Amino acid sequence: MKAITSLLRHFVVQKARFSNKEAAHCIAAGRVLVNGQKGYLNQVLLPEDTVTLDGAVIKAPQAFIYLAYYKPRGVESTLNPNIENNLAQALGLKERVFPVGRLDKESEGLMLLTNDGVFYNRISHSDNHQEKEYVVTVNKALTSEVIAQLAAGVEIMGQKTRPAQVAQVGEKAFRIVLTQGLNRQIRRMCYKLGYEVERLVRVRVVSIEVGELQPGEWREFHLEEV
Structure with missing residues (x-):
């Protein structure tokens, strides 16, 4: 998912149905404003920009949506309408938003969803080492040795996982903070x-927490929270 950009001249040609020459003259004459300022030919337009021609709006700013959603267990992290129990069905939104990262079907908890491509790429790209925190319950008592191994890294799928912050919070439960998102990583680490x-x-x-959200609930958040 990428932010949609275009050059001002090309945008005016398409929107006003001008020739390249007409669009260039129009922009040079100051008839085209970008966010209230005189535009220039090869100016890159961003989704949040407002463009006016002779005072009339020809491009309104795109409204970005940022959602914190508690994905229930059993919901698939996909917008594919052919897959049962998909996110689009679960959310029931008119606006199209994209999940930032995934949670497998049997997992639950916080998902971020947005239509902002820049934010999407910044959070989802594994090289950015963005933190994700989980509470995990396993089928038998944990030991200090296992907690230490989870923190140090575990060999899965031919590679060792990055060091993680891990703390035991119950006889069979622990918190873990990851900075990568390998496929079914925590489940594979535990199984190993x-x-x-x-x-x-x-x-x-x-820095976005699930807080008091219940399964199936969502709330909007602002970039200042991140």
Whole structure:
């Protein structure tokens, strides 16, 4: 998912149905304003920009949506309408938003959804080492050795996972903060150490927390929260 951009001249040609020469004269004469300022030929337009021609709006700013959603167990992290129990069905929104990262069907908790491509790429790109925090319940008692191994990294799928922050919070439960998102990473790590995951809840992505959201609920958030 990428932010949609275009050059001002090309945009005026398409929107006003001018020739390239007419669009260039129009822009040079100051008839085209971008966010209230005189535009220039090869100015790159961003989704949030407002463009006017002779005072009439020909491009309104795109309204970005940022949602914190508690994905229930059993909902698939996809917008594919051909897959049962998909996100689009679960959310029931008119606006199209995209999940930032995934949670497997049997996992639950916080998902971020947006139509802002820049934000999407910044959070979802694994090289950015963005923190994601989970509370995990396994099928038998944990040991200090297992907690230490989870923190140090576990060999899965031919590679060792990055070091993680791990703290035991119950006889069979622990918190873990990851900075990568390998496929079914926590489940694979636990399985490699002889455990099965009984419940996996994501409670935080960067600085956005699931808070008091209940399964199936969502709230809007602002970029200032991140």
